[in-house]
Amino acid sequence: MIxxxxxxxIAATAGILLAMGRPPICTCGYVRFWTPVGDLSGTSQHVADWYTLSHIIHGFLFYLVLWLAxxxxxxxxxxxxATLIEAAWEIVENSPWIIERYRETTIAIGYTGDSVLNSVFDIVWMLFGFWFAWRTPVWMSIAVAIAFELLALWIIRxxxxxxxxxxxxxxxxxKAWQGS
Incomplete structure (x- = not known):
């Protein structure tokens, strides 16, 4: 039942994002499983990209906090x-205010927000992280989170x-270091 x-x-989130005018899939017209580093316009548009690691870590963190609470x-x-929290973030993240904030304060100058497909999979990736944290020793979740953070830092700054x-x-x- 859960x-x-x-x-x-997840379905309600997709509906809300569509109602907000988010594109269902990448406006490029195709779907990729993985967006490579060089495809900046495809970031946050397909099933997975380097920011997927962050959503998996969300799952680790939500598991910890909700287990404690x-x-x-x-x-x-x-x-x-955890799904409700991640879904709320996906909706807020795709609001004009947050999209503009990303453009102003980060290297994501051309960021236009996520496709609905990407947002749905961000929730799924968070659930994978939640499940991983539930099923593995704490030290393993911590080690994977650190490895993911360092890997993303190295690859995409x-x-x-x-x-x-x-x-x-x-x-x-x-910001200057990330853009160099």
Missing amino acids: WVAILGV FKSRPAGERALI DNLTLNVLMLLHPIEAI
């Missing part, structure tokens, strides 16, 4: 709450930590 609710949240509740209920920092408190030196 998985039906989770699927309902609701230890006595079943993992499925906590996964539903961005990661979850820098993304949050630059949205909340932009640092010009970091």
